[in-house]
Amino acid sequence: MWPKVREALVGWSMDHPKIVLTLTLFLTLAFGSQLPRMQTDTDPKSMLPSTSPVRQYNDQMERWFGLHPDVIVVGIWSEKGIFMPETLARIARLTDGIMRLPGVIARDVAAFSTVTDITVADGVLQARPILERVPPDAAAAERLKQQVLANPLLVNRLISADAKTTAIYIPIETSANGKVIADRIQAMAVAEQGPERYFFAGDPVARHTVGTEMFRQRKLFAPLAAVVICVVLYLFFKSWGLVAANMAVALIAIIWGMGLFSGLGVPIHILASMSPIFLMAISTDTVHIFNEFTFRRREVSDRRKAIQETMKAVGTPILFSDLATIAGFASLAIGHIIPARVFGLLVAFGTFVILLMSFTLVPALLALARDRQPPAVPPVDDLASSWLARFVRGCVAWKTTVVLVGCVLVAVSAVGLSKIQINNNLVAFFKPKSEIRVADRHLSQTLGGTAPLYLVADGKTPDSVTRPEFLRALEDLQRKLEQDPVVGKTLSVADVVKRVSRVLNNDDPSREVIPDSQEAVAQYLLLFSSTARPRDLNNLVDYPYQKANLMVQLRSWDAVETRALLERIRTYLSSQPLPGGVELKPAGMAYFNMVWSDEVLVGMLEGFIASCVLVFFLLILEYRSFRWGVVSFLPLLFTVVLIYGAVGFIGKDFDLPISVLSTLSLGLAVDFAIHFVSRFQQHYRETKDLEGSLIWTAARPGRGIVRNAVLFASGFAPMLFAALTPYITVGASMIAIMLLSALTTVVYLPALIALFPRWLTRGL
Template sequence: MARPGKSGAAQRATEFATRHPRGLFWLTGLIAVLAIAQFPRIHIDTDPENMLPGDQPERVFNDRVEQRFGLHDAIVVGLVNEQHPQGIYNAASLTALHRLTQAILELDGVIRPDLMSLATADNIRQARDGAIRFEWMMKEPPTSDAEALRIRQQVDRLPLLKDTLVSGDGQAAAIYVPIESKDLSYRISQQIEALADGIVGDDALYITGLPVAEDTFGVEMFIQMGISAPLAGLMIFLLMWYFFRSWQLIVAPMIVAMVTVIATMGLLIGLGFTVHIMSSMIPIFLMPIAVVDSVHIMSEFVDRYRHDEGAAAAIRQVIAQLYRPMLFTSLTSAVGFASLLLTPIPPVQVFGAFVAFGILLAFLLTILFIPAYVVRLKPDSLAALKARRPAESLDSPLARGLRRTGRFAFGQGRLIASLALLVAALSAAGILRIEINDNPVRWFKESHRIRVADRVLNEHFAGTYDAFLVLEHDDPAALAAFRDAAGQLLDSAAAAGSDVSGLRGQLATLAPGGALDEFIAAVDDALFAAAGNAADALDALLSQAEQFRERSRYFQDPSALALIERLQSVLAATGRVGKASALPDVVKVVNRELHGGDPADYRIPDSAAGVAQTLLQYQSSHRPQDLWHMVTPDLRSASLWLQLTSGDNQHMSAVTDALAAWLADHPLPPGLHARWAGKTYINVVWQREMVRGMLRSLLGAFLVVFAMMWLLFRSLRFGLLAMLPLTLTIVAVYGLIGWIGKDYDMPIAVLSSLTLGLSIDFAIHFLQRMRSLYAACGSFSKAAQEIFEEPGRAIARNAIVIALGFTPLFLAPLVPYVTVGAFMASIMALSGLATLVLLPAIIGWWRPGMPAD
């Protein structure tokens, strides 16, 4: 073990700091100024989709689905009237709905053709000549309540509208506002609220949806960054004032903390990284962590300072004594956060990397800035400080309590070890109760307007959360057979003197869909220039190509639509899906109206030609593009739109698991494949990836930290001892999560690295100082007594400062911030308690390398 004063790096650093304090002050100020200059470039991103890398398979597929089906993020606007006897179906409410819809259509960033409202919806009914007629459901608002009731009768005949645009109980109507980009949702939602103030009367207005929740969180997160970090700094300042009773002593640690935060965030922004939910918490994490070493140094300095020796000599002794434990505590804390680089979640990787950087920067600033600051204090100020004695004196309640704790811990090793095992067992049982779950809307407190809107609208409608089950049909064998037949016909045409080289090239890359249409058009063109046997061959090829195109339109087949109907029923039976809308709903409505409007004709036609007729009829509506949200133009891919009343990952997983179980017993036809897409499903994917990544990072970091402890203490026994508080804290914290029923979400997951990084710090200081005291006095009993004097007080002060430094987060309106504050306090309390009680108990019982006197 390195002895105090023998560290060359510590000696050189202290010498430099004490000889060039002014230069260090200027350099520190310059770093802060350069970092602040980067702040205007900040870019905030709260899109959970970006929790996944851009090339992640599920994300790539989701992006492709959105492009192929023309899907967009949407804000859900709801008008609710629970007082009127007719609910929302009254002239005043529907007039407000109509006016608000028209006003929203004029907003920049709104995709006007896809906006869904009663004011933009089609009513489908039979015309006199046996055809069907599409007319606006509410081209003009009703002038009487009787007219409003007629609109209700029309809506009740259209399943696509019921429980989506109007609630089943008739008390609420919705406007789905598709937007060009989800980062416009907050701005547009604010504009909608402003418009509604002059339009909506007695109806209650609610705005929700994942895009607006995520974007609103980004705005409020930015505000919270500017509130929570200063409040944490103020709390730390007050706590340090209580312990040291000298603003001159506590200014230096506060400067170190603030420069660490500013420099780290400046570097993150300057390098072009976006500020996600986790990186927004970097200041909150770094502010308390950055003062840890400073508190140790200041505590030791106050005890060591002698007027006749001077501040420089005292601070050199302090740094020499504390350098090695401070270095290893900083390294282990940094390793804990850097382990997040092993997760497959980019924002979490960024968070871990920059917190690790900030911890190491804080260590560097501490061993340079603090000595420079101390030697610039006037001797009179130091003498006055020494004379006053800090609040944490030998006779303070904390000091007396620590002495009693020491006597109890060293004397009751077996009892304390047994209690620790009991806590571990109970915690293990709690860990088994942990449920993995997250939902961006739950990032707000229950009283937040987003949560209120989410609750109210999901009580009335089929659901404001969506997911998509995408069905794709592919028949490689049929395509290969067609290519072979087409190739033979092209050979015949070529033998008859026709130039078919271009057609051969198209045939080689042929695929159903647009490429097939282009091939048919090219064959048709070639047919005009051909004659004789060549014309006969090309004519046969054209006929076969058209037949193949017709066969490849899989979702024009009644049996395929019947399968979708069955899937809709299976999904609805899960109890988690409020409604599943799909192509059969359109086909059945149009078919009913084509056959006179009889409810018995609300069914899928018996032939593909009948289905084709319904689709062709629908394309003459005011909203033909709605059809392509359900099926692609080549009719080879179809999408089921699921509305869910909850965005919880658990509920989405229950739906996917239920469908997987059903498909295991009822396999899809050959060539048909089903995959999931949609924002709610993507949230499940990144949560799953995060949990796996966190387990890998936690295990990897645990092993690295253990190796570092072995290296630090040059002893396997002391390495194992150092890991005890860490292990017990991790087990106890996650056991507590399980017992209180707190979901394992993103902030909780990241706290694993925090636990790993900070829980080891106190153990390092305790064990290093215990060994030093024993080596100095050669008496175990005396070392056991001394460890609970200044070293114990420094550990206790640090635990209190860090734990209480996070309490301002309790006041935050955002749940992840509250979660971090609560569990940070728990982590520090548990790790401090484990260090000051469990470690001396085990040492007193085991005596590793410290025999009795």
């Protein structure tokens, strides 16, 4: 049935090329008209649905303690130290300006001008914002410095031990864009024209910078890739018409896909924003048509006949490989990560459009085009003497070695594969010298770090937290945590109680302890909440005094580091449990990132494995042969194992870009294998000459495969110079995937087929 459908479709398209063209143009305009309605979501956080347990628990715990998920940290550093009247004046002005910015939750900004410092002088308790007034002279500033450095609640949080760095913690609305706010603060800081240096860190800054940068760089690299692909295509085929036809298919698939999803009102996340690049890659499939056509055109004088024969030869592999790609990407929709679903369906739909175009628009264009020159007469030994043919002949001769080397490579890669670790660190998306990395490093070294982890100790009954033994256990845990290299600062209600105790007892350091009675604790806390900002206490303990929040600042945003720290805490607690069976539950952005990494990346990995299995069964079905299913699946398996083995050996983490890449290999490696296997089978059926068929396949469709690989690898080469490391990773791995899957197809498959000829060719 398929050959009839194909012939009818191709024939009709050749007979009515103008109708095909008009219809395509009309539909493209229709889909294109939806593009302005595109909604984008640049926030990687949205990759986890708001109904996920970690987001719900985080939301709930933020309500208990009046916390905010998104906090920008602005570090201010001065060579001469922060406690200089002019510097303090600038900080006060800047803080005031920040609190007026839209999107900033002004009431909870923590800075010198807003946080209360409780001290005692001459028996009088002083509760004032640290920077209530700018000190008039250097001596007054020096006194302020001594006072602030003496308060453990402030050191490493608002002031560094060397008094050269201070920080402003700026919670922002969840709807606000951290990057936009950071830019506005930066403009205000520049306007101050002081000698101070400013550092911008915190998850919202990194997240929104990553988001916007990815969208921005895609806008730069997708067209750049298109231009490079055009040039290389021209070098291969020396025909601008052909280049235009090839690019038109890619563009149509992109416009239809993006237009459809924009029209449906589906937001385009970071993942889906990469789909144009994927569709451009998949559309290079048409190279096989043009490649075969240039051969046929020399052999067959009638243009129409040449087109029909070309489509007869490459139609089946194109159908098979596109169906496999569609199935592979569509299966991403089974997972629970919504942006991955959108991405999978978008690419699947786009691939379907490419498939459609291959049998309609491409033949129509081929029929319309006019040959400028009569086709050159091919030299008889052109094929046989081509370097590819010689190469494959060598592979067949050394078949055992080639197959063994392949097995060894896979075995070695498997070791690397086992070393791979799933991790996510948004800050690491930036180059080491980028502003964000520099800022994060500075704040992690001088202050307690910018990644907040919350440990919620739930005492189960009201007034559990005010029990002295509870507070002492919390204190012991903090001392333990502070020895951990990844922990920069801890803060809990125990610190507040100790501070009040010391201040009430005339600043006696020996009284900086938890009092012995629960009444004293409650009275100290009443005193604190009556003098400081109520928020300063509410962040640490809930209203019924049932839950305490131990705030931990981490020096690293690494999901792996967070997981390891939580593991160490678990070990510690198993030997020294909190009194009354109190359990600790983690929350906060650092924990969220860890769960995000597990859920999203593992989700992508599962989706990928499911896709592979699906593609494998599809291949068996397509060839109606288990053996050939295995053979055509091998290049994919090889490529994936080798690439991830290498990733494991290099020590690179399995992060978002790497996980996306894995899906791309689905679209490409399978494609090459199908073209090779289908064409080999066709030729073998006609000639029954195994080695001849292998060499013919390698030299003719193989040339299309190699061209496709080179074409695509060169398209991604510009990404190696991108500003974001994920793009560099994507570019480099993409090139590796292309070349590896092409190489396994033309080297390994011939050797394998030559090694087991009887087993494979039986029934062909």
